[in-house]
Amino acid sequence: MRTQVAIIGAGPAGLLLGQLLSRAGIDNVILERRSASYVLSRIRAGVLEQGMVDLLHEAGVGERLDREGLVHDGFALAFRGALHRVDLKELSGGKTVTIYGQTEVTHDLIDARQALGRPAIYEAEDVTLHDFNGASPRVTFRANGRTEELHCDFIAGCDGYHGVSRRSVPTDALHVFERVYPFGWLGLLVDRPPAAHELVYANHERGFALCSMRSAGRSRYYIQVPLAERVENWSDDAFFDELRRRLPAAVGDAVMTGPSLEKSIAPLRSFVAEPMRFGRLFLAGDAAHIVPPTGAKGLNLAASDVRYLFDALREHYRDRSDAGLDAYSARALARVWKAERFSWWMTNLLHRFPEKDGFGQRIQQAEFDYLTQSRAAGITIAENYVGLPY
Numbered sequence: 001m002r003t004q005v006a007i008i009g010a011g012p013a014g015l016l017l018g019q020l021l022s023r024a025g026i027d028n029v030i031l032e033r034r035s036a037s038y039v040l041s042r043i044r045a046g047v048l049e050q051g052m053v054d055l056l057h058e059a060g061v062g063e064r065l066d067r068e069g070l071v072h073d074g075f076a077l078a079f080r081g082a083l084h085r086v087d088l089k090e091l092s093g094g095k096t097v098t099i100y101g102q103t104e105v106t107h108d109l110i111d112a113r114q115a116l117g118r119p120a121i122y123e124a125e126d127v128t129l130h131d132f133n134g135a136s137p138r139v140t141f142r143a144n145g146r147t148e149e150l151h152c153d154f155i156a157g158c159d160g161y162h163g164v165s166r167r168s169v170p171t172d173a174l175h176v177f178e179r180v181y182p183f184g185w186l187g188l189l190v191d192r193p194p195a196a197h198e199l200v201y202a203n204h205e206r207g208f209a210l211c212s213m214r215s216a217g218r219s220r221y222y223i224q225v226p227l228a229e230r231v232e233n234w235s236d237d238a239f240f241d242e243l244r245r246r247l248p249a250a251v252g253d254a255v256m257t258g259p260s261l262e263k264s265i266a267p268l269r270s271f272v273a274e275p276m277r278f279g280r281l282f283l284a285g286d287a288a289h290i291v292p293p294t295g296a297k298g299l300n301l302a303a304s305d306v307r308y309l310f311d312a313l314r315e316h317y318r319d320r321s322d323a324g325l326d327a328y329s330a331r332a333l334a335r336v337w338k339a340e341r342f343s344w345w346m347t348n349l350l351h352r353f354p355e356k357d358g359f360g361q362r363i364q365q366a367e368f369d370y371l372t373q374s375r376a377a378g379i380t381i382a383e384n385y386v387g388l389p390y
C-alpha cells in the first residue's frame with residue numbers, strides 16, 4: 001500500500017486532519033486500533049473555540065454543528081454560594097464558544113470520510129512505525145488477519161496519550177513535562193434539561209463541581225473526587241445529592257435528576273512532550289499533550305495542532321516548501337503551553353487541594369475577588385476561555 005500521509009488514530013485530530021487533506025487532494029490513510037462504534041462511544045467534553053468551529057466549516061462538516069450547536073456568550077463561577085458571570089462576549093470583544101459534544105464532532109467527521117469513499121481502517125492491530133527519521137517512512141499493521149505495509153511520505157501521530165506514535169520515539173529524543181493532580185472528576189450524563197443555561201464552575205469547601213450540557217435536553221455534571229474513589233461507590237442519588245451540596249442554592253435547586261446514561265471517573269493531568277516532530281513523524285493532539293479538562297482545551301488544542309500541520313503539509317505538496325513543516329513543532333507548542341497554563345490556572349482556582357494551613361484557599365478566594373472586581377482580570381479569563389488566536 002502507498003499513500004502520501006499515514007494518519008495513526010481516528011479520534012478528532014486524525015479524522016479532522018484526514019478530512020482537510022482529502023479535500024486538498026492529498027492522499028491519506030487513517031489507521032485506528034478500535035472499532036468505529038467504540039470510538040463513538042467515548043463521552044468527552046464539547047466546548048468549541050471559534051477557531052475550531054471555523055476549521056470544522058473549512059473541513060466541510062459545519063452544517064449540523066450550526067444547526068445543533070449551542071452558542072454561549074458566557075459562563076458562571078461559583079464561590080462559597082456567590083455566583084459571578086464571566087461575560088465572554090463583552091470581555092473578549094465579541095467572541096463566544098459553541099457547546100457541541102466531541103462525540104458529535106467525531107460522528108460528523110466519520111460520516112464525511114465515509115462519503116469520500118475513503119473510510120478509516122478500523123481494528124488495525126500492532127500498528128508499528130518504521131524509518132520516520134529517513135526519507136521513506138512506512139507503517140506496518142494487521143487487519144482482517146493479514147499483515148499490511150503502508151509506504152508514505154509522512155506519518156501523523158494522532159493516536160492519543162496511550163498511542164504508539166510517541167512511544168516510537170527514542171526516549172532520549174523526547175523531553176516530557178508532567179503534573180498529576182491529587183484528585184479526579186466523577187462525571188454523569190443524564191437526559192434532563194441543564195440546571196442553568198450556561199456552564200457553572202463551582203469552588204466549594206467539599207470540592208469542585210461543574211454543571212455542563214450536551215444539548216437543551218441532555219446535561220453533563222462533574223464533581224471532584226479523591227484519586228482512589230471508585231465509580232461503583234456512587235449511586236445516581238448520591239451523586240446528585242453531593243452535586244447539589246456544592247452548588248449555590250439557586251443552581252442546585254434547578255438540577256433535574258434522572259437515570260444516568262453514563263457515569264465514570266477521569267484522572268486529571270497536565271502533560272507535554274517536546275518536540276512534536278521527529279523527522280517525518282509529526283505528533284498532534286493528545287499524542288503530544290494533555291490538559292486537565294477544567295479549561296475545556298483538549299479538543300481545541302487538537303484542532304489548532306491540525307490547523308498548523310495541515311497548512312504545513314499543503315504547503316509542502318502545493319508550494320514545494322518545507323518552511324511550515326520545519327516550524328510546526330515550535331508553532332504548535334507556543335499555543336499548547338499557553339493553553340496548558342490556562343488549564344493549570346483554572347484547575348488551581350477551582351479545586352480543593354490537600355494543605356495544612358488554608359493558604360491555598362485564601363489565594364483562591366483572592367483570585368475570585370480579583371476576578372469579580374477587575375475588568376483586566378475578566379478580560380484575561382475570557383480571552384483564554386474563548387481561545388487565543390491561532
Ligand code: APR
Pocket residue numbers: 008009010011012013014031032033034039044045102124127158159160161162163164165284285286287298299300302
Ligand atoms: N494504533 C491505532 N490507533 C490508536 C493506537 C494505535 N496504537 N492507540 C490509540 N489509537 C487511537 C485511539 O483508539 C483513539 O481513537 O487513536 C485515537 C486517539 O484519539 P483521542 O485520544 O481522542 O485523541 P485526539 O484525536 O488527539 O483528540 C483529543 O480527545 O481525549 C480527548 O480530551 C481529549 O478532547 C480531546 C481529544
Ligand code: PHB
Pocket residue numbers: 044045046047199212213220293294295296
Ligand atoms: C463537558 O461538558 O464535558 C465539559 C465542559 C467544560 C469543561 C469540561 C468538561 O471545562
